[in-house]
Amino acid sequence: MLSFTLRRLLSTLVVLWAVVTLTFFAIRLLPGDPATVLVSQAGGSAQDIAAVRQQLGLNDPLAVQYVRFLGGLIQGNLGVSLVSRRPVADAIVEQLPHTLALATSATFLALLAGIPVGIVAATHRGSWIDQLCIALSVLGFSMPILMSGLLLMLLFSLLLGWLPATGQGSWRHLVMPALCLSLASSATIARLVRTQMLEVLPQGYITVARAKGVVERVILWRHALRNALIPVITVIGLQFGSLLGGTVVTESLFSRRGLGRLVVDAIFWNDYPLIQGVVILGAAIYIAVNFLVDVSYGLLDPRIRRG
């Protein structure tokens, strides 16, 4: 087990290094010049732009910049934003809790809606209830956040006045963005749960349980669902990544703070260190979540734990 964990840690480091290196070169090979973008705000001469480029250290050879960056990274230093001149780590730490709150609430909502809908659809296979669930999931999957967000705002903020349309501060601010962000994931989870349940339900041990007189509710939630959940957990891990991506749109629309907006601004400004920082963090979160997913397999299925 220990050697497994060690090997896993090592491969994680290699993956992180590859992400860092790829990001480093990819964003610098893209067209654009941070100095020109900075000076474009106020106007200035060609000379001013050249001076800013020199100040930002962008005239140094790429290899020198790479070594400088990697050296800093090993010491846990993500560098300084070209634009705000503040440490990248500070900017990320400020925004991270907001994005995590949004993404985890959305994941939670997706499970809360997706699992029951999937089970109901599976147990009512072929009926109008099943059809309705499938229709809803298609809608949830295909509706862009921009549209569902505006519809939710119109309903809950303008017409009903129940929830604030924008900003943050309390859980009430979180409801709509999280709901909006969760729609696509709920749909995916619902469809997956339905398929898995349909596979599990006809199996022998379910029939045995029924024959023993186990209550239907227990059969569904304990015997069937538990076995149907393994692929669902994998998908949740993957979905978490796309949820982090979805926060880009959600945060802008609902005027929330967060990493999504940070990275949009960073890309607009060609703020290389900041883009790198967010990408490294995103990769780390993704790897961590999938590690948790691997661990949770064992909890759900003892065979995996022993193997």
Added chain:
Amino acid sequence: MNRFLIVFTLLSMLLVSCGGQPSESSLVYGLTLTPSGIDPHVDASSELGIPLTSVYDPLVWLTPEGEFVAGLAEEWEISDDGLTVTFHLRDDVTFHDGTPFNAAAVEFSLDRIADPATRSLKARGMLGPYDRTEIVDDYTVRVHFTEPYAPFLTSLSTVYLAMVSPDAVSQWGAEYQFHQVGTGPFMFDEYVPRDHLTLVRNPDYDWAPDFFDRQGPPELERVTFRFYPDVATRALALQSGEADVMGEVSPQDAVRLDQSPDYALTPVSIPGQPLQFFVNTQRPPLDDVRVRRALIYAVDRQAIVRTVFKEYSLPAYGPLTRPTFGYDPRVEGMYEYDPQRAAALLEEAGWIDADGDGIRQQDGVPLRLETILMGWGYIPEVGQMLQDQLRRVGMDMDSREMTFSNAVSDVADGRYHLAPFVFSSSDPDIIRTTFQSDNIDGGFNWSKFADPQLDAWLDEGRRAIDPEARRAIYGEIQHHLMEQAVILPIRDYVNLNVAGAHVRNLRYDRQGWFPWLYEVSLAEE
């Protein structure tokens, strides 16, 4: 897994569920872009000036009518050679932190801007050929320049040349942007990047200029600025009551809200340059002035502005917008919409539609203009209409929508015929940025227009201390640029601000972006 998620969610919610309590006379003001940084001496966005104009008093105010009146300086004299400006300062002003305002504070502020270590992106340019500040006595300073610099007083009237508390800057250093201290009617309370910025009333404020319709401390106790980056949400935030004032509302929303008695629309024209397409004068066929002129004649700007920007914007006819000092209305008659004339000019230049496909050719080469479009400011919509209008005179427009970064790189490689941009500025000197020949390589002279006569005028305009002489020089410059047809002007930039009807006395300064919140009061609801 479920239990873990619940706990984590609750914890995260707790983490973010602090702050946000409305008080009696408080105002929420919606901003758009997130500024990269908000130190007025260092950073360059217009967004930072919206809150900070209320934190700092200028040495000299510029009234809405364009007059300079006493601010922190009671009087000033400009020397005959234009190289020094002497300011006599008020002796009864203190910064929010209790530091007295005096000659040393002026010297400190201007020197901070000029210091290369400050890495100023805007203020340094606005300070021009600044040499040093001489302290004559406690309340008299003499600012020295290495050559005459006409925009100086205008620059001083803006927040970028703010008078900052020397004590606060020394105390906070690089973190000063989070702890700003000025002498203005509001005090800087808190700035949380990407979320909000709060100002509170300065109870000791007692040095407002006469042109304001109140004296003493402001009526508002607290102003909170929030960021609304998505244009779709801005009107919604107003309508749901989350914001009292919103800048840069979309023209469609502005039309809608303007019809409601619950809202008041304040459109403000922004000085500087209009939304314009720079015409690459070094790339055929646009190296031929007849083709460039045909291009302008072929475009019905009135129709574009009315369709895309609604009734609040005026079409632009030259390189400066109407509220800019030195704007010359002569340019308005130079290119009336005239597609016949455009066609005649193209024919004269040898562009004829020989094969009848609707696009003119010359020596087998079709008349096609590669056009860069950027995804903001309704430029794609403008591009669509341009394409249609140009086609009617036999010009083909091939447009590519891209980010600003990509545009910069395409421009550097010369891969364009037309490229759009807007520079707003308090002074006509901004057109050095876009038309001085030094800025063709690696700068913003995207028309790639080199003209020694123009360069000389631009230098003269910057040095001309006498306003009338200066006005005449910029008149020549505008006329010349349009005669050479180096830009296709589209629209004077207008900032569409919408406020709830309960917000009273909201007006904006000459820069157009910056509200004078000092005067604002709220009606009883």
